[in-house]
Amino acid sequence: MRISITRxxxxxxxxxxxxxxxxxSSPSVGNSTLSGAVRLLSSQALATSKEPEAGNVPKKxxxxxxxxxxxxxxxxxxxxxxxxxxxxxxxxxxxxxxTNLADTFGKHRVFNTPLCEQGIVGFAIGxxxxxxxAIAEIQFxxxxxxxxxxxxxxxxxFRYRSGNQFNCGGLTIRAPYGAVGHGGHYHSQSPESxxxxxxGIKVVIPRSPAQAKGLLLSSIRDxxxxxxxxxxxxxxxxxxxxxxxxxxxxxxxxxxxxEGTDITLVGWGAQLSxxxxxxxxASKEGISCELIDLRTLIPWDRETVEASVNKTGxxxxxxxxxxxxxxxxxxxxxxxxxxxxRLEAPVARVCGYDTPFPLVFEPFYMPTKxxxxxxxxxxxxx
Amino acid sequence: xxxxxxxxSVRLASxxxxxxxxxxxxxxxxxxxxxxxxxxxxxxxxxxQRRDSEKRVGSGDIRVDLxxxxxxxxLHDGPATDVFTSKEExxxxxxxxxxxxxxxxxxxxxFKSQQIRGFCHLYDGQEAISVGMExxxxxxxxxxxAYRDHGIFLGRGGTTFEAFSELMGKKTGCxxxxxGSMHLYKRENNYYGGWGIVxxxxxxxxxxxxxxxxxxxxNVAVAxxxxxAANQGQLYEAQNCAALWDLPVIYLVENNHYGMGTAEWRAxxxxxxxxxxxxxxxxKVDGMDAFSVKAAMLFAKEHCVxxxxxxxxxxxxxxxxxxxxxxxxxxxxxxxxxxxxRKERDPIERIRNIILKEELSTAEELKKLDKQVRRExxxxxxxxxxxxQPEEHELFSNIYRLDTGLVTYGCDRKDTIKLP
Numbered sequence: 134m135r136i137s138i139t140r141x142x143x144x145x146x147x148x149x150x151x152x153x154x155x156x157x158s159s160p161s162v163g164n165s166t167l168s169g170a171v172r173l174l175s176s177q178a179l180a181t182s183k184e185p186e187a188g189n190v191p192k193k194x195x196x197x198x199x200x201x202x203x204x205x206x207x208x209x210x211x212x213x214x215x216x217x218x219x220x221x222x223x224x225x226x227x228x229x230x231x232t233n234l235a236d237t238f239g240k241h242r243v244f245n246t247p248l249c250e251q252g253i254v255g256f257a258i259g260x261x262x263x264x265x266x267a268i269a270e271i272q273f274x275x276x277x278x279x280x281x282x283x284x285x286x287x288x289x290x291f292r293y294r295s296g297n298q299f300n301c302g303g304l305t306i307r308a309p310y311g312a313v314g315h316g317g318h319y320h321s322q323s324p325e326s327x328x329x330x331x332x333g334i335k336v337v338i339p340r341s342p343a344q345a346k347g348l349l350l351s352s353i354r355d356x357x358x359x360x361x362x363x364x365x366x367x368x369x370x371x372x373x374x375x376x377x378x379x380x381x382x383x384x385x386x387x388x389x390x391x392e393g394t395d396i397t398l399v400g401w402g403a404q405l406s407x408x409x410x411x412x413x414x415a416s417k418e419g420i421s422c423e424l425i426d427l428r429t430l431i432p433w434d435r436e437t438v439e440a441s442v443n444k445t446g447x448x449x450x451x452x453x454x455x456x457x458x459x460x461x462x463x464x465x466x467x468x469x470x471x472x473x474x475r476l477e478a479p480v481a482r483v484c485g486y487d488t489p490f491p492l493v494f495e496p497f498y499m500p501t502k503x504x505x506x507x508x509x510x511x512x513x514x515x
Numbered sequence: 516x517x518x519x520x521x522x523x524s525v526r527l528a529s530x531x532x533x534x535x536x537x538x539x540x541x542x543x544x545x546x547x548x549x550x551x552x553x554x555x556x557x558x559x560x561x562x563x564q565r566r567d568s569e570k571r572v573g574s575g576d577i578r579v580d581l582x583x584x585x586x587x588x589x590l591h592d593g594p595a596t597d598v599f600t601s602k603e604e605x606x607x608x609x610x611x612x613x614x615x616x617x618x619x620x621x622x623x624x625x626f627k628s629q630q631i632r633g634f635c636h637l638y639d640g641q642e643a644i645s646v647g648m649e650x651x652x653x654x655x656x657x658x659x660x661a662y663r664d665h666g667i668f669l670g671r672g673g674t675t676f677e678a679f680s681e682l683m684g685k686k687t688g689c690x691x692x693x694x695g696s697m698h699l700y701k702r703e704n705n706y707y708g709g710w711g712i713v714x715x716x717x718x719x720x721x722x723x724x725x726x727x728x729x730x731x732x733x734n735v736a737v738a739x740x741x742x743x744a745a746n747q748g749q750l751y752e753a754q755n756c757a758a759l760w761d762l763p764v765i766y767l768v769e770n771n772h773y774g775m776g777t778a779e780w781r782a783x784x785x786x787x788x789x790x791x792x793x794x795x796x797x798x799k800v801d802g803m804d805a806f807s808v809k810a811a812m813l814f815a816k817e818h819c820v821x822x823x824x825x826x827x828x829x830x831x832x833x834x835x836x837x838x839x840x841x842x843x844x845x846x847x848x849x850x851x852x853x854x855x856x857r858k859e860r861d862p863i864e865r866i867r868n869i870i871l872k873e874e875l876s877t878a879e880e881l882k883k884l885d886k887q888v889r890r891e892x893x894x895x896x897x898x899x900x901x902x903x904q905p906e907e908h909e910l911f912s913n914i915y916r917l918d919t920g921l922v923t924y925g926c927d928r929k930d931t932i933k934l935p
Contacts, residue, residue, distance in 0.1 A: 220775075220777070221775065221776055221777060224776065224846070224847075245777060245781065245782075247746040247774075247777075247782040247783065248713055248714075248743045248744060248746055248747060248774055248782065249746045249747055249748060251748050252746075252748065275711075275712075276712065276713075278712075279747070279748065279749070315632040315633045315634075316633065316634075317633045317634065317695050317697070317711075318694075318698075318711060319697070319711035319712065320633075320634065486910065486911070487914070488910055488911055488914055489914070491693065491910055492633055492684055492692070492693060492694065492695045493684035493692055493693070493695075493904060493905065494693075494905075494907075494909070494910040497907065497910055498910065
């Protein structure tokens with residue numbers, strides 16, 4: 134079914150990422166006003182999602198944090214043994230994803246932890262091992278590293294090393310990731326590729342509110358530990374009609390957002406809206422781009438990407454994380470293995486530079502629309 | 516006074532401690548409550564008082580009353596409570612703290628007008644810790660702290676121009692504009708910087724102390740962290756190592772009672788930090804009183820340099836602003852509480868009151884001084900605003916040592932950047 138872009142684009146914010154001189158809106162922590170020149174009032178999500186079901190499903194226009202809030206609400210409502218915890222989640226969290234949950238479900242189910250990431254995740258694994266749904270929040274993905282040992286050595290291997298006697302499948306770790314315009318080294322990182330190297334966990338990244346709600350519910354209910362990265366830039370900026378009620382979107386299933394014939398673009402999270410802009414610009418020059426949202430990074434949907442590349446013969450992967458060792462490398466290697474004779478051009482990766490995430494240099498560092506467009510044209514004319 | 520104030524870059528003359536207060540100390544007598552210190556028997560009270568009068572800290576003839584006693588943990592004796600000071604020291608402290616306060620207020624305005632972007636964690640209210648600590652240390656001692664580092668940077672001899680430049684991401688910043696607010700450094704004064712990740716100062720400071728001990732230097736490392744960080748696992752690892760190897764590290768806890776928005780009693784089972792470990796002694800200090808901090812740090816430094824191992828100094832302090840500029844600071848604290856601290860325990864007010872009481876200066880003169888400091892700080896900020904941004908190659912420089920010739924791959928493998 135052809136997906137047509139029917140919604141207005143949140144042009145200002147996305148274009149701002151391409152123009153270093155422009156002032157960015159800063160989604161402030163806990164602050165209700167958006168400072169800066171760019172004010173997004175009723176801007177719509179750039180990357181639209183496929184309707185889970187056609188027909189008369191009632192929908193509501195929500196932003197990303199509200200959609201996530203709804204998903205968490207439903208998760209707690211439908212399973213009495215689910216708990217949400219992390220730093221500052223009780224009052225609603227620094228990004229408001231957990232607003233009102235403590236009031237609704239009580240402080241024994243939605244509670245704050247001290248500042249101890251390793252402790253939070255270790256504790257969550259234990260809770261999950263006793264068949265509870267432990268939804269742990271790490272305040273910023275940049276702070277997830279103290280918990281890395283627990284995730285890699287404990288969560289990922291528990292089922293395997295106990296011969297399926299035990300598991301922590303009820304574990305879901307949520308963390309905001311990605312650039313936000315002014316985050317600097319420790320509020321902008323995209324650490325997804327570290328976790329993609331670990332068999333035993335799943336890594337899921339939504340691109341928009343409707344996707345986030347469905348994917349989060351799937352992640353929480355999936356019988357495997359899931360690390361769920363939320364694009365923090367989109368918490369307020371991405372607005373979309375989100376179906377009300379309980380629904381789940383499948384994990385390990387990529388989605389073709391836009392069909393095309395000349396080149397396949399693969400991405401996830403906030404980067405997709407940049408890629409979509411590039412696709413639109415490319416189509417003005419007669420290049421037909423197919424855009425795929427991977428949604429689940431591991432285990433990833435090789436078949437969909439392979440089928441697409443077999444159709445177009447070209448592949449471009451884009452992510453904010455540094456290019457060397459980023460997840461684009463895995464996609465590239467896999468597709469080359471599978472589609473070598475079909476490929477018309479080398480696989481292009483338009484990613485962050487191999488530097489720590491910079492402060493003032495962020496506009497240069499980011500894989501912007503123009504860089505992607507450039508790579509599309511190079512690939513097509515190879 | 517006049518000549519000192521007129522400078523091209525405003526900095527704290529923290530050399531003060533090196534000349535004056537550094538000599539005193541010695542074995543000071545324990546005073547004050549706290550359930551964890553061992554109380555002496557009445558029989559030795561008289562002897563104690565005799566000893567008191569002989570042990571003092573600070574040169575000068577103005578006696579300072581320490582408002583709040585020290586609380587001790589696993590220590591026989593505590594810091595000196597007979598603290599003396601001089602007009603020069605008082606005026607210098609007043610100046611230094613005023614510069615610090617002004618800088619933070621200027622940073623607030625700059626952030627609101629978007630000249631400073633990113634994150635900005637302000638230090639106003641906690642000035643006594645920086646100034647008091649520096650009065651007890653030298654630049655041979657190593658200091659590192661977390662992200663609320665503007666005050667410590669200035670205390671370590673950084674200039675407001677360097678600080679503003681760094682905050683605004685300019686080339687003239689102390690980290691060439693690459694670090695921003697949380698990452699101010701000053702190598703020549705052994706200030707190992709601000710660190711973004713909570714708790715890292717613990718292990719790192721312990722490492723610095725190990726190096727100092729190895730090199731047989733009569734110096735300490737001061738690892739500063741807050742009440743929010745106190746529950747990080749890595750601190751316990753570090754503190755155990757420090758105690759095991761008798762490292763000269765002072766763990767200075769800036770307890771401003773709120774870890775971002777969470778009150779200390781909601782994050783910690785026991786909201787005191789100086790007495791957490793049975794094998795590391797600790798002192799609890801009134802962190803709003805620069806002289807208490809100075810006396811405690813002198814004692815702590817002596818303890819460490821004598822090879823007795825690490826020590827924790829918990830400073831009871833308060834920050835007027837919220838956690839960062841994104842936090843109004845009023846959703847988890849009442850206005851009365853903040854105003855109460857401003858009225859009753861403001862560190863600058865305390866010094867001002869001593870100055871006025873001792874008639875070392877008049878209210879008008881101090882006001883003039885305030886105005887002058889304000890003007891100068893704002894001039895430095897304006898200068899910093901005019902400074903250029905770092906050059907493009909700085910995006911790729913200093914990733915590695917000797918990264919000349921390093922090939923960095925950008926987006927698309929074809930886009931390679933070779934460093935000159």
